[in-house]
C-alpha cells in the first residue's frame with residue numbers, strides 16, 4: 001500500500017503525511033529532506049547549489065539513514081536549506097540519483113511495515129504513479145507563508161513575513177516550472193486545500209478520501 005502526498009512548501013503535507021503514517025502504522029518518507037540534505041551538503045563544501053557538478057556529487061554521497069537524527073533534521077529545516085533544495089532539485093542528474101531510493105522505500109518499507117507514505121512534489125506523478133491513494137495538499141501562499149514564518153521565527157527573531165512569502169513564491173515558481181518532474185497535481189489525485197483547516201480537520205478529510 002502506497003500513499004502519495006504532494007504539494008507546495010508549507011502546505012501542511014508533511015504534518016498530514018506523518019499523521020497518516022501514524023494512523024495506519026505505515027513507514028513515512030519525507031522526500032523533501034533528501035533534496036534538502038543534498039542542498040545542505042553542497043553549501044557545506046562552499047559550493048553553489050546551482051552548480052551541476054557539486055549538486056551531483058552531493059547527491060551521489062547522500063546517505064538516507066543519516067537523516068533521522070534530530071540535529072540533522074533541524075539543520076535541514078532552515079530557509080537556506082529549502083532554497084538550496086529547490087535549486088538542486090531542478091537538476092535531472094540529481095533527481096535520477098535519488099529516484100530509485102524513493103521507489104525502493106515505497107515498495108519495501110522498513111521494519112516490515114505494510115505500507116509507505118511518501119510526501120514531496122512528484123510522488124503521485126513520477127516516483128509512484130501506481131500509488132493506491134494520492135493527495136495534493138495545498139493552501140494559499142499567504143497562509144503558507146504565515147505557517148512557515150511561525151516555524152522559522154523561533155530561531156530567527158529578525159525574520160520578516162514578507163521575506164518568507166517571497167521565498168515561498170520563488171520556490172513555487174521554480175518547483176512548478178522546472179522541466180524535470182515539475183510539481184503538479186496528478187490527474188487522479190484528490191485536492192485538499194488546508195487554508196481554513198486545522199491539522200485535525202485536514203487529517204479527517206484525508207482519511208475520508210482514503211476510505212472512499
Ligand code: DC
Pocket residue numbers: 009010031032033035036082085086089090119120121122123171175
Ligand atoms: O517539501 P520541502 O519544502 O522540504 O522540499 C524542499 C525542496 O525540495 C522543494 O522546494 C523542491 C524539492 N523537492 C522536489 O523537487 N521533489 C520532491 N519530491 C520533494 C522536494
